[in-house]
Amino acid sequence: MSIELGHYALVLAFALALVQGTVPLWGAARNDAAQIAIAPIAALLQLACLTFVFAVLIYAFVVSDFSVALVVANSHAAKPLIYRVSGVWGNHEGSLVLWVWILALFGACVALRGGNLPAAFRARVLAVHGIIGAGFLAFMLFTSNPFLRLDPAPLAGRGLNPILQDPGLALHPPMLYLGYVGFATAYAFAIAALIEGRVDAAWARWVRPWTLAAWSALTLGIALGSWWAYYELGWGGFWFWDPVENASFMPWLAGTALLHSAIVVEKRDTLKSWTVLLAIVTFSLSLLGTFLVRSGVLTSVHAFAVDPARGVFILALLVVAIGGSLLLYAWRAPSLQGGGVFAPISREGGLLLNNLLLATATATVLLGTLYPLALEALTGAKISVGPPYFDATFTPLMVPLLIALPIGAMLSWKRADLAALAPRLGVALAATVAAVGLHLLLHAPRGFLALLGFALGSWVIVGSLVELAGRAALDRGGVAGGLRRLAGLPRSAWAMTLAHIGLGIAVLGITATGTGQSERILAMAAGDRAELAGYDVTFEGVRPVEGPNYVADQGRFTIRRGDRLIAVLASEKRQFPVEGSTTTEAGIDTGLFRDLYVVLGDPAGRDGLWNVRLYHNPLALWIWGGAALMAAAGVLALSDRRLRVGAPRPARQRLVPAAAR
Amino acid sequence: MSTATRPGSTPRRLLFLVPAVLFAVVGAFLAVGLTRDPARLPSALVGKPVPQFSLPPLEGRGGAGLSAADLASGPVLVNVFASWCVPCRVEHPQLMRLAAQGVTVHGINYKDEPKAALAFLRDLGDPYALVGADRDGRAGIEWGVYGVPETYVIDRDGRITYRHVGPLMAHDLEQKLLPLLAEAR
Numbered sequence: 001m002s003i004e005l006g007h008y009a010l011v012l013a014f015a016l017a018l019v020q021g022t023v024p025l026w027g028a029a030r031n032d033a034a035q036i037a038i039a040p041i042a043a044l045l046q047l048a049c050l051t052f053v054f055a056v057l058i059y060a061f062v063v064s065d066f067s068v069a070l071v072v073a074n075s076h077a078a079k080p081l082i083y084r085v086s087g088v089w090g091n092h093e094g095s096l097v098l099w100v101w102i103l104a105l106f107g108a109c110v111a112l113r114g115g116n117l118p119a120a121f122r123a124r125v126l127a128v129h130g131i132i133g134a135g136f137l138a139f140m141l142f143t144s145n146p147f148l149r150l151d152p153a154p155l156a157g158r159g160l161n162p163i164l165q166d167p168g169l170a171l172h173p174p175m176l177y178l179g180y181v182g183f184a185t186a187y188a189f190a191i192a193a194l195i196e197g198r199v200d201a202a203w204a205r206w207v208r209p210w211t212l213a214a215w216s217a218l219t220l221g222i223a224l225g226s227w228w229a230y231y232e233l234g235w236g237g238f239w240f241w242d243p244v245e246n247a248s249f250m251p252w253l254a255g256t257a258l259l260h261s262a263i264v265v266e267k268r269d270t271l272k273s274w275t276v277l278l279a280i281v282t283f284s285l286s287l288l289g290t291f292l293v294r295s296g297v298l299t300s301v302h303a304f305a306v307d308p309a310r311g312v313f314i315l316a317l318l319v320v321a322i323g324g325s326l327l328l329y330a331w332r333a334p335s336l337q338g339g340g341v342f343a344p345i346s347r348e349g350g351l352l353l354n355n356l357l358l359a360t361a362t363a364t365v366l367l368g369t370l371y372p373l374a375l376e377a378l379t380g381a382k383i384s385v386g387p388p389y390f391d392a393t394f395t396p397l398m399v400p401l402l403i404a405l406p407i408g409a410m411l412s413w414k415r416a417d418l419a420a421l422a423p424r425l426g427v428a429l430a431a432t433v434a435a436v437g438l439h440l441l442l443h444a445p446r447g448f449l450a451l452l453g454f455a456l457g458s459w460v461i462v463g464s465l466v467e468l469a470g471r472a473a474l475d476r477g478g479v480a481g482g483l484r485r486l487a488g489l490p491r492s493a494w495a496m497t498l499a500h501i502g503l504g505i506a507v508l509g510i511t512a513t514g515t516g517q518s519e520r521i522l523a524m525a526a527g528d529r530a531e532l533a534g535y536d537v538t539f540e541g542v543r544p545v546e547g548p549n550y551v552a553d554q555g556r557f558t559i560r561r562g563d564r565l566i567a568v569l570a571s572e573k574r575q576f577p578v579e580g581s582t583t584t585e586a587g588i589d590t591g592l593f594r595d596l597y598v599v600l601g602d603p604a605g606r607d608g609l610w611n612v613r614l615y616h617n618p619l620a621l622w623i624w625g626g627a628a629l630m631a632a633a634g635v636l637a638l639s640d641r642r643l644r645v646g647a648p649r650p651a652r653q654r655l656v657p658a659a660a661r
Numbered sequence: 662m663s664t665a666t667r668p669g670s671t672p673r674r675l676l677f678l679v680p681a682v683l684f685a686v687v688g689a690f691l692a693v694g695l696t697r698d699p700a701r702l703p704s705a706l707v708g709k710p711v712p713q714f715s716l717p718p719l720e721g722r723g724g725a726g727l728s729a730a731d732l733a734s735g736p737v738l739v740n741v742f743a744s745w746c747v748p749c750r751v752e753h754p755q756l757m758r759l760a761a762q763g764v765t766v767h768g769i770n771y772k773d774e775p776k777a778a779l780a781f782l783r784d785l786g787d788p789y790a791l792v793g794a795d796r797d798g799r800a801g802i803e804w805g806v807y808g809v810p811e812t813y814v815i816d817r818d819g820r821i822t823y824r825h826v827g828p829l830m831a832h833d834l835e836q837k838l839l840p841l842l843a844e845a846r
Binding site for chain 2: 229233237240242273277280281284315318319322323326327329330333334370386387388519521581582584599601602604611613
């Protein structure tokens with residue numbers, strides 16, 4: 001019964017989305033207050049309906065209601081509770097439910113907290129939300145209904161792909177979707193601004209919190225996915241340039257560009273049409289990402305057509321959402337007049353360079369992801385693009401970006417004096433050279449790429465610190481005054497520095513793990529010892545263990561350095577009888593400066609020998625630590641006074657933010 | 662509406678159309694892509710003898726390489742794999758299962774580091790009778806490999822009878838490969 005109610009609520013949500021997508025738009029055009037006022041009400045009702053839908057589906061998974069086709073296909077009663085819940089979004093239909101629910105959540109936030117947006121503008125933003133929601137809900141109702149029943153109901157489910165039964169992956173999709181859908185809100189603001197033909201500093205400030213929230217969530221989501229790949233796939237890698245990874249990385253790159261260009265709009269009233277375009281492109285890439293991942297396309301873009309009805313629907317959605325908004329852009333954007341002019345060497349210039357490089361990087365990744373499809377459509381030739389392409393194209397783009405980053409952050413608006421910056425840049429450069437020298441002293445050189453990556457990471461971190469020090473004028477007025485000024489800096493300044501330092505840390509981690517990994521592949525019997533990067537690894541043997549829905553061989557390893565016990569690690573090969581597949585659980589000892597990573601392979605021959613792989617990954621934690629710092633910095637920026645003041649407060653109505661600068 | 666604001670000159674306006682035009686191109690490719698179902702994407706090679714190619718063995722694995730002559734009499738499977746390819750890990754248990762059932766499976770190791778490929782096989786098991794190392798992807802071009810993993814069914818006369826793109830799942834084995842292999846005998 002609840003399933004039918006859920007289905008009904010889904011239909012109701014669709015009807016509401018249609019109302020939300022049309023009436024307020026019409027009302028805003030005719031300046032009809034009653035119709036405008038419908039927008040927030042529809043948005044809140046929409047959230048209520050979809051919350052019910054989501055709850056019903058979660059309930060069906062939790063109680064293992066095997067009369068529902070989706071539950072049968074993706075769940076099993078023997079699964080632990082958390083994976084029965086995460087199984088809800090571990091599949092195509094359920095993930096769409098999560099998607100529209102988050103969209104409704106953001107819509108309701110705009111409705112509730114958008115008190116100081118002009119009513120007509122807010123109505124337009126919510127209308128765009130409604131249109132997106134209607135598209136997705138129609139897609140669900142017509143091709144991907146989560147509430148289809150099976151009759152007769154089977155006694156057991158088919159289970160969730162074991163590789164997905166993992167806490168990291170339970171959280172990964174919701175974070176990604178928070179990011180994707182947050183960019184939908186930025187997109188809605190962009191479309192509303194195009195309709196009104198007005199983009200100004202106030203607009204940029206309204207968009208900023210949504211972009212920041214989306215960007216932080218997406219950063220965290222990508223980091224979680226990469227971390228999961230690192231410890232679950234069992235071969236010590238963390239990024240594979242897989243189409244699915246690219247699908248989440250492209251909106252991140254474009255969103256990062258958007259985050260920066262919106263600052264220029266806010267402070268200097270220029271780069272307007274570019275920023276609007278970025279908002280459209282970022283969400284377009286999010287849409288593309290959602291569909292690349294969610295059409296069962298784990299191998300290639302081609303699987304678009306796995307279900308022809310879905311494929312056509314998806315394409316239609318993309319054409320309306322992306323094509324429609326780009327046409328609107330072509331029509332309205334030329335009338336957006338840029339304000340301030342600026343010299344090439346200026347903060348604006350630096351941010352523009354950042355945008356050009358990030359946009360090029362996005363295009364590079366997009367090309368690598370879609371190229372096989374395009375080439376085949378043109379010539380019928382079939383090619384595959386793997387990590388070699390991305391190493392050769394993406395990495396070189398990051399070099400100038402990282403070099404320019406601290407310099408750009410130090411430049412002043414409008415026109416900057418590089419010569420005046422020379423002392424500060426000199427300090428940063430000297431510190432970088434010292435860090436690289438120290439690195440060379442401590443470690444054997446590992447080639448040019450390692451050195452370059454290390455230098456760039458250090459440069460970004462040191463440069464960001466020097467910039468912060470310069471901003472607080474630490475070199476003037478004594479220590480106490482400098483520290484007071486440092487504490488008094490706005491949170492957004494701290495956030496910028498922390499985000500950039502996070503990036504630097506991630507670059508160091510990626511460089512160290514990518515170039516300095518030690519790997520040993522051995523056949524070991526119980527009691528055998530091996531040396532790994534200065535550590536002494538003893539294989540203690542294998543014993544069978546049993547989990548809630550799997551059985552496993554568990555290999556145990558004792559790791560010592562000299563006489564000191566460092567860690568006892570266990571790596572498992574898990575057999576999932578229901579799903580008929582195996583997963584590998586690596587044993588990892590995470591340290592600040594290195595990960596020790598052991599993987600139990602298959603038995604080698606009959607003499608009690610097991611294949612094992614041992615990795616020493618220097619600075620592995622820094623990759624995700626850096627990403628987490630970036631995400632945290634995004635949240636810190638959200639709490640900046642400027643945004644809180646500019647942000648809507650229903651209880652305390654303020655002037656339009658442009659006046660509140 | 663647009664006359665109310667100051668419209669740009671015509672060339673400037675055209676510039677703003679560029680994103681829409683670019684998207685139209687991408688959309689057209691996607692539309693063409695939609696008409697081609699990957700699972701049934703007829704390889705130009707289906708029904709034809711295997712292409713001429715000759716690959717050296719995977720360094721460190723021992724055994725011979727793989728060339729067209731090895732496929733002259735089937736039935737055999739040819740599986741294109743790489744250690745950097747995540748779906749290959751997903752399909753690997755199915756290949757192990759096939760090999761355990763006595764099906765001859767040959768591997769083409771596509772654009773891979775020998776060390777990484779060896780680790781892959783040591784860790785997950787080695788179902789392959791012969792493995793040819795296609796480091797620069799030349800043989801992949803001969804075969805028309807679209808992406809890894811791909812699997813080909815070769816019949817007893819050395820003709821390609823089926824091509825599977827993407828990871829092999831249990832139901833692919835039961836519904837397609839095993840019947841085809843039985844037929845190709």
